Amino acid sequence: MGTTQLEAVQEPKYWHLKTVLNDALDSEFEVGEILPNERDLAARFGVARATLRQALEQLELEGRLQRRRGVGTTVAPPRMGVAVGPSSDVWPGAGRDAWRTIGCVEAVAPGSVAALLGTGPDETVHTIRRERVMQGQPVATELLYVPPVSVPGLSAMLSPAAHAPAVLRELHLLELEGEDRAVELGSARAEDAKQLDRLPGAPVLVVTTRYFAQGRVAAAAVATYRADTCRLTFGHSGAIEVTHHQPDSDRQAS
Amino acid sequence: MGTTQLEAVQEPKYWHLKTVLNDALDSEFEVGEILPNERDLAARFGVARATLRQALEQLELEGRLQRRRGVGTTVAPPRMGVAVGPSSDVWPGAGRDAWRTIGCVEAVAPGSVAALLGTGPDETVHTIRRERVMQGQPVATELLYVPPVSVPGLSAMLSPAAHAPAVLRELHLLELEGEDRAVELGSARAEDAKQLDRLPGAPVLVVTTRYFAQGRVAAAAVATYRADTCRLTFGHSGAIEVTHHQPDSDRQAS
DNA sequence: TAGTGGTCTAGACCACGAA
DNA sequence: TCGTGGTCTAGACCACTAT
Structure with missing residues (x-):
């Protein structure tokens, strides 16, 4: 009482x-x-x-x-608006597309990627690593997977430096029929975290893109965006403009 | 030594x-x-x-x-693929659009929403709360903001039950010119968390949509998706199909 | 070397759901 | 009522950055 x-x-x-x-x-x-x-x-x-x-x-x-x-x-400053797509349906690496190619290897695709591409479980694919920098800060890393069947004209025995450009050049010869995206929450693997200047496990937005050509999935990309600094925009009529931060007690995110 | x-x-x-x-x-x-x-x-x-x-x-x-x-x-089961857009550019609430209307109030828009709509800071807007259920589970809640200027024919003094349908009906009279989306990471406010059967602060994907009509932003929606159970799909050529979970040591997310 | 955030411990008590 | 996950404490030590 x-x-x-x-x-x-x-x-x-x-x-x-x-x-x-x-x-x-x-x-x-x-x-x-x-x-x-x-x-x-x-x-x-x-x-x-x-x-x-x-x-x-x-x-x-x-x-x-x-x-x-x-x-x-x-x-932190307000999140950056990062345009993700659809970018008028162009192949990655065509023209100026905000990404910088880092390298390319030929390796067996992990299971989840094989499922995306519809390839066999132990098939090797060209794997191009790229990164995206905005305002001097790395905001995303990407792995672009291209199965050999999508780049039939690719000459063998390329120097490492020539590998990525050659794959992209061959890929661009196909007619892009459409693309497809999914966004989900993930945590940065050690490798990605390092590139994004974050600790492993940092929250990231994982954007999975399928590129269609010849009635198949001709390529797939898995991009990893820093969730703390990025707002992904999907613009039809242009991206949502970044406004200055507004005090807002009702907020859920910036 | x-x-x-x-x-x-x-x-x-x-x-x-x-x-x-x-x-x-x-x-x-x-x-x-x-x-x-x-x-x-x-x-x-x-x-x-x-x-x-x-x-x-x-x-x-x-x-x-x-x-x-x-x-x-x-x-947990593999994440659900949830189609977010573009859904052939239709107004929310038209036809069967996967959402269930819960209610509608007229209230002053929070600052961030006013910025989206381009309305004054203390203007009142119609605020329709909706929820989205998939496989028997609530996956998202949404607040749809409609400024009075977008629904000029709306009769005053509506019963609460008639409010939301009336606003939507008026809204559908406008010609939708386009839409615009952004996705970012947030944490669930108490109210949303309750509706999503999560604790406050649970990670959510916040999808902000602007609807354009008459050269303005005629309406805006802020949807809150459970980040743990949802993968948002933006399909041009159809959403990415859900596949069964695949063991994958390389994973970042499901 | 000093100061920062990151990791880890070994407890305690609380809120909630099911029986 | 009991078992679960959620919150909280008061420490300790480590890894990293700047000076």
Whole structure:
């Protein structure tokens, strides 16, 4: 008796903390500004560091913060709008398509890719690695898979440097009949994480594209976008323009 | 001296644990099967429960597991392919479009929505809440914002039940000129989480759609998809078919 | 070398679902 | 009521970056 229900909190501390921090970011910090370190912040809010970190993790997931080991936690700029498609149905690597080719190897496709291409389980495919940079920052890496049957004119014994251009050149000879995309959430593998300047396991948006030609899937691409910094746009009438960040207590993401 | 570098581990325990569990899920468990509880699993692997949970969290993020408080951890089925667009450019709510209308209110649009619509900051808009169910499971909730100027013929003083249908009916009178989409990662607000049968903060894919008519943005929708269970498909030539789960050590996501 | 975020531990208690 | 996952604590040590 006598214990009045002063607060029907039931809201987890880290959740409340997150909204408090979110509001503080809008009103008291500039983009790029560095926050106090985690130990200080935790002490200031009277919670354990792990609890504080739970709030920071969510804010980073939503693109509000950027944390770097050895450096600190900074206020992130609004997410970049990244045009993903449909880009008037052109082959990858044609003209200026925002991607930079890194290299190409011939290797057996992993099972999931073989399923996409409809090839046999142990068939080798040309695998072109590319990366996409926006505003000086790497935002995506991609593996483009091209089965040999899609590039019949490819001469054997190419130098590594000539491999990727030759595959793309042959691929462009086909008539592209359409493309197909899927987006899902994933976590960065070690290799991709390194290229994206993130830690392994960082959340990424995985974009899977199928390119159709000759009534088949002539090529497939698996692109890995940084989920914290990117907003993928699928423009019919042009991409959604990036606006300046707006304080918005109702927000789910930037 | 004497201390040979036996293992250049450097790989975090939870990361290694994740790959071990991932492989075990492929080889030793069926979809829907329930895993041992977290305390037992942690003991079995000789780690603290928090560390084990770090691995489980990632696997859940990647759609491999489903955890429910009071119940347990189960092996998740492969993600559902959910067609998002372009659906031959039709207005939402026209014909059978996979969504179920829940209700409609007239309220001031949050800042981010006002920016999408190009309306003033304190203008009220019709706000239709809808939900999308697939295979008996709610996969998305949506708020569809329609400024009054887009539905000029709407009669005032509608009963709550008649509100949403009336707004949609008026909206369909306009000629739809195009649509525009963006996808980004977010975390579920309390309200959405409840509707999606998830905890607040659960990872979601936020799809923002702009509908163009009369040279303006005539309506906008913000849809919130469960990131753990959904793969969003943007089909030109049809959505990517769901295939059965394939063991694939190279995976990033299902 | 100092300071940051990242990992890990060994507990405790709470909220929820099912029996 | 019991077992589950969810939250929280107060530490410790490690890996990385900048100086």
